[in-house]
Amino acid sequence: MSHTKVTENTPPQAELDAFRELQRLAYQAAGDVAAGLEPGVTEREAARRIRVHLEAHGVQDWFHTPFAWFGDRTAFRGFRAPPQYFPTRRALEEGMPFILDCAPVRDGCVADIGYSGYLGDNPLHDRLMDDLRAHRRLIVERVRAGDTLQDVYRAVDALIRDQGYDNRHRVYPGRVIAHRVGRVRSRLPRAVVAGFGIRSLQTLVGDLVVERAHHRSPLWADGDVSAHPATPGMWAVEPHIGFRDIGVKFEEILVVTGDDAYWLDDDLPHVRRWDGPPALIGAVRARVPADTPLFTERFAPAPIVGGAPFEVRLGHDGPVLSVPAGETALEAVRRVRPETPYSCRQGFCGTCRVRLLAGVPDHRDRPTGGSPRGEGFALCVSRAREGERLVVDL
Structure with missing residues (x-):
């Protein structure tokens, strides 16, 4: 929301x-x-x-x-x-x-x-x-x-x-x-x-x-x-x-x-x-064998953990957006491009994935069904190192 x-x-x-x-x-x-x-x-x-x-x-x-x-x-x-x-x-x-x-x-x-x-x-x-x-x-x-x-x-x-x-x-x-x-x-x-x-x-x-x-x-x-x-x-x-x-x-x-x-x-x-508390999800994950895929679903985005501020440029000559430590790139992008699609906000579905043109990302999405990430960047969860600038194809 x-x-x-x-x-x-x-x-x-x-x-x-x-x-x-x-x-x-x-x-x-x-x-x-x-x-x-x-x-x-x-x-x-x-x-x-x-x-x-x-x-x-x-x-x-x-x-x-x-x-x-x-x-x-x-x-x-x-x-x-x-x-x-x-x-x-x-x-x-x-x-x-x-x-x-x-x-x-x-x-x-x-x-x-x-x-x-x-x-x-x-x-x-x-x-x-x-x-x-x-x-x-x-x-x-x-x-x-x-x-x-x-x-x-x-x-x-x-x-x-x-x-x-x-x-x-x-x-x-x-x-x-x-x-x-x-x-x-x-x-x-x-x-x-x-x-x-x-x-x-x-x-x-x-x-x-x-x-x-x-x-x-x-x-x-x-x-x-x-x-x-x-x-x-x-x-x-x-x-x-x-x-x-x-x-x-x-x-x-x-x-x-x-x-x-x-x-x-x-x-x-x-x-x-x-x-559902993150602690409960963590407890379940701890009991699942490491080689067994586990997918969880929330009805709101998970809290951002270990986030740092970074920047996102929309296209090679588009505006540069600041992404605070406690916010997602999707939120920052939708302030200026409200039509940007999204769905799960958890890094599963790929709806908000865009092509990454430049920069070193911190991928935090978990594509389901073995779908490839390729050059995609999931705006809803993925991030970058502090001070890094990413360029996405928007």
Whole structure:
């Protein structure tokens, strides 16, 4: 889901990389804190640990400070007033679900994430998390199709009902399922008031004024103010579903271009849960004899391992594209040649293979059925040494 077409409103790649890095850092902080939770830890203590972790890694400000919700508070049951959203002295117990949520700001970039888990054993929580996967797919497909934000919200609501759950993001202030994010633009001093950074709020209010002048909103809800397609840029999206006293959600950045949409990062904890952890694939491979072919299939590209930045030139006299360490050549090429075909994104099918005209490649594809690689270069997985420039026939 990470192919793109850039428009004048799409953030430049360097900026997307910075937002992706901060989002991963926020998820890493939540995951590290979750791994250390034990009976007796309170919501306030869990939130404090996330804040300490992130500030130790360069976070200077907040869109909002960390939240933690335990037990039935994960489903926002009975929430009516803003103070109820803030961490309490509720202590974690065995089998209890939890949600950790934080929105750090670093070097002007913003992340807003939601991490769901539980302590001990909770099969019902697992079921809800598995069913949440369909919402991630639905949202990007409907936004990509050009549906209005109002219609996408209602489609998510319908799916929640079909699954037998109830919509918990409707309990959020303004009933929002998402909000626009971008670089924080403010000259105010860094300060937090009622859990929210005043610099981030000033930026959001400024966006709200501009968008409302165009009969749009940077807040994505189910009202008529959201009866427009998603405006290009980045949106922090957080579908939140509940069943009885359990609530689960994820929150991550959706990038919207002039005619496309994609999730900023497919290497996040909830996505790895759904697509199968690399560790499991590695364990299976370790048990297969070395001389026996083993092919695995993922529903998203595998994380890039040992990648280094390099360049790709399209033809002998075409543009030179920079490929960052955490990105594939296919992603870089499709930003300027969106018609470039692809399929598996794993180096099997050969759909994105192009003729290599010059340069020394690091071939990482695995052609199936004994098909020859020849002079082909698989844009989806193959790379080059750091600083190397490849020339491909495009």
